[in-house]
């Protein structure tokens with residue numbers, strides 16, 4: 154087990170004041186980049202990308218280079234020892250001894266948490282399966298703060314693959330911590346937001362409505378967060394094809410949207426936003442991707458200067474009980490200690506948040 158570092162696995166592991174500080178720093182970096190040129194000189198960031206990525210990986214790399222630091226890593230596990238069968242524990246242990254901060258993206262839920270248990274430096278979750286994506290959320294929060302000038306009193310429409318979209322899960326959890334936000338969850342029956350995220354909204358006294366029509370929702374929104382149907386998370390091609398073209402935002406639909414509504418998208422865009430919408434001044438997804446560099450600069454700097462230490466695991470194992478989520482990292486890397494939070498008959502896997510029935 155590692156001795157504990159200021160990891161970023163889930164934004165909700167930190168207080169809202171910490172998020173706000175990073176957003177403020179991101180704003181300052183955007184306006185005064187010359188003040189941050191060499192602040193990470195001599196530091197090394199490793200990127201372990203077990204899943205495809207363009208923006209997240211390159212914005213992290215750009216961020217570290219702009220701070221004066223250096224980068225190592227892989228974006229294609231088949232050219233690393235992972236291809237020879239090396240487990241996550243050994244890769245993390247070794248690469249964390251080469252670097253000062255480790256950024257990981259992995260197809261299995263809970264993988265960043267698992268990596269943090271053995272890492273000898275801070276681990277940042279750059280997306281773990283369909284679970285969470287905290288650094289995209291920080292990007293989204295900076296974008297909202299810059300473009301809407303607030304993170305509260307917003308009506309946010311989230312449209313598309315709300316079931317598998319990790320950016321959606323992290324964003325809902327975060328925005329529900331600011332007062333008076335209202336969520337309009339636009340999806341088909343099969344791609345609804347998972348119960349554990351809806352529970353967070355309820356616990357935080359957030360209003361939310363689940364609807365199926367994008368057209369009917371548009372007039373009420375301050376923000377429309379479009380998402381791609383996550384093809385790689387579907388069990389079969391048929392199931393994906395049945396969902397694929399349900400929601401397409403085009404110029405005609407945009408006629409129904411308020412003049413000051415903004416359109417965000419974590420990207421990559423596939424068919425869900427017609428190219429013609431790019432010329433609409435409300436389409437801010439490319440600017441959003443640019444904000445991703447400033448916020449990641451702020452994050453790297455903050456984590457490298459932080460003294461926070463997280464306990465490795467806070468939950469407990471139950472004899473013979475495994476996580477019921479087939480994509481949970483604990484069902485692939487069997488040496489990992491199982492750990493569940495909560496009491497009673499239903500507990501939550503500490504890696505992937507899946508609810509597990511004990512009896």
Ligand code: NCD
Nearest residue numbers: 208209280320381419420421
């Ligand atoms: C997202 C992701 O990887 O979850 N992209 C990103 O990081 N900007 C969204 C997606 O893949 O649909």
